[in-house]
Amino acid sequence: MSLTQFSIIDSTLREGEQFYGANFSSEDRLEIAQSLNNFGVEYIEVTSPCVSPQSRQDCQQIARLGLHSKILTHIRCNLEDAKIAVDTGVDGINLFFGTSSLLRQFGHGKSIPQILEIATEVITFIHEQSPATELRFSTEDSFRSELSDLLRVYLTIDSLGIIKRFGIADTVGIATPNQVFNLVQILRQSTDKDIEFHAHNDTGCAIANSYSALEAGATHIDTTVLGIGERNGITPLAGLIARLYTLDPETLSRKYHLHELLNLHQLVANRVGIPIPANHYIIGEASFCHKAGIHTQAILNNSKTYEAIDPDDFGLTRSFLLNHKLTGKHAIAYRAQQLGLNLDSSQIQSITQKIKTLADQQQLTPAHVDEILQSSFIQLTVNS
């Protein structure tokens, strides 16, 4: 699997708008698009221009910004929506149609032949109006669709010779990594077009499933910042970056401005009005915090012992937590040295025990630990 070839389609401005707390203003949308561009995602997907008057204006405006990231919009597969989308000047249009029996019966109500008829009409229309528009066609709820229906739909539409990219969507977040690998591999063997994968995260496998899709030959992965989207969302951008970084840090560092990852997350969290979870991938506050004595000891010798990701590559720093009962003598010795306090190993041992016992009784702060170290040092100096 080569990571040089794949592209990220970030959908914070489309799927992300479907998150329960998100209600982006025009200004939010422009700033988030700029920030995604600064990070370097290859594509930015924005909400359908058919959704509301302002959404239409914003879609047009983002398409005109001249960003390095290509701008896509995501519309229902019908002529009415297509006519509006073509006029926005976006680089590409993402079409989708539910193919599972559940969505066909209780959603749009169309049969597979009807889906093919409508999709053919819409795709042909867009291509005639705007031949340069990059077109994607995705089945929705692909993992609850019959394989025969999926292949019939993909192959019939492929034969039009217009579609640049096919999409597979785990719409309710149920697929396992093996299921994703198998379906993507079948599609990879059936077409030479690009393959996009969209993973909902209801069962926590969105990142692993996206990785599995790439292993099977997918070329494009959908993400959102913080994983926001319908229900509990889709593949979080930072999680996908973490996954791929550990496999090939050089390529990832060349493709994306990794130092922008935190800014991008802070902006989106702020505009959605949610905190960044402390244990979010890479940019969460806890990601490079080392706490247990056994961990801090090893990290002080070689950071690779307990870090798969180098915080430097993201403009971040690691930290050692000393103010708790799990602390260890090596971490305390390191802090004493930082403070310029010359203490021998039995002194460090006894100070470590003191800190552990105090932490049993109260919430210690890092300042407390420094005070204990400094006052122990003074006492020991006076006594000697």
Place this chain on the structure above:
Amino acid sequence: MSLTQFSIIDSTLREGEQFYGANFSSEDRLEIAQSLNNFGVEYIEVTSPCVSPQSRQDCQQIARLGLHSKILTHIRCNLEDAKIAVDTGVDGINLFFGTSSLLRQFGHGKSIPQILEIATEVITFIHEQSPATELRFSTEDSFRSELSDLLRVYLTIDSLGIIKRFGIADTVGIATPNQVFNLVQILRQSTDKDIEFHAHNDTGCAIANSYSALEAGATHIDTTVLGIGERNGITPLAGLIARLYTLDPETLSRKYHLHELLNLHQLVANRVGIPIPANHYIIGEASFCHKAGIHTQAILNNSKTYEAIDPDDFGLTRSFLLNHKLTGKHAIAYRAQQLGLNLDSSQIQSITQKIKTLADQQQLTPAHVDEILQSSFIQLTVNS
């Protein structure tokens, strides 16, 4: 894969205490243990009694509560720690030893033969002192260890005939689902003992990797509430439950008190002092929120269209968000009906457009939407 056989080892009170924000008091520990027991995890792992005086007392007290969940503690593999652990009265002791060259060189400094010598001594000692104690031996950093070293360690220790369970740990969170499957499968073919898997989540694959371990024959999975732990933590309990529930809801509902999941999470979040992320698995506020018009329309016909998990099974409810620009006429019609307002489809269409346009300009609340519906109804009634 049968889900009736596997067990959860919840480590919120051990790995979770290594989370940067966690500093549990004795009262916290007792309450969390009770709540884990109420949910029904098979095992509760608590911090080593060697860590601090209070940790030792708390370990003893939790072991004496007579909970249905078995109590384990997790200690370094040395005689000093083992002596203290045996005295606590826990049901089982989890031993670990770093086997990767990084941990051997920069962590504990022991060679593979030294590891085997020490482990043999410690295991034999514990077994002599307390034959009923359920013993687990885990390699640490298994996925950066040489396979030959791992097998030598596991097979030599297995030949003692004492160990009940072997552990595999993805200590820095780098393994992929395939790597986990392969390693667990090799161990499964090499021993008839139970196999435990411990997955860090640095690259977002902890849930998928845990599932992969079960597919390959693992019997025990480590979790923590909210996934808290060193750095960004391990397999989140609710995520594992979500993953397994979609495969076999009946078995999961029989094994665990799913209605207790939210209480447990609220308790731990409160004691750690962090909010539950809105998009956390199952119990996050957003998990059963439906927003886009196309989704709400289908859900109103059949909730399975866009829900892989039934909120009822967890004592939770779904909600429809109407106060935004992505809303649709079916959702608005549903709300009108709930409010007892008799509006025809063209009236609903025009009210939907009005709400979308207003949402472009301001942050609407659900109360706003109701007001718009009610005042439109009154106006239409007056005009007719």
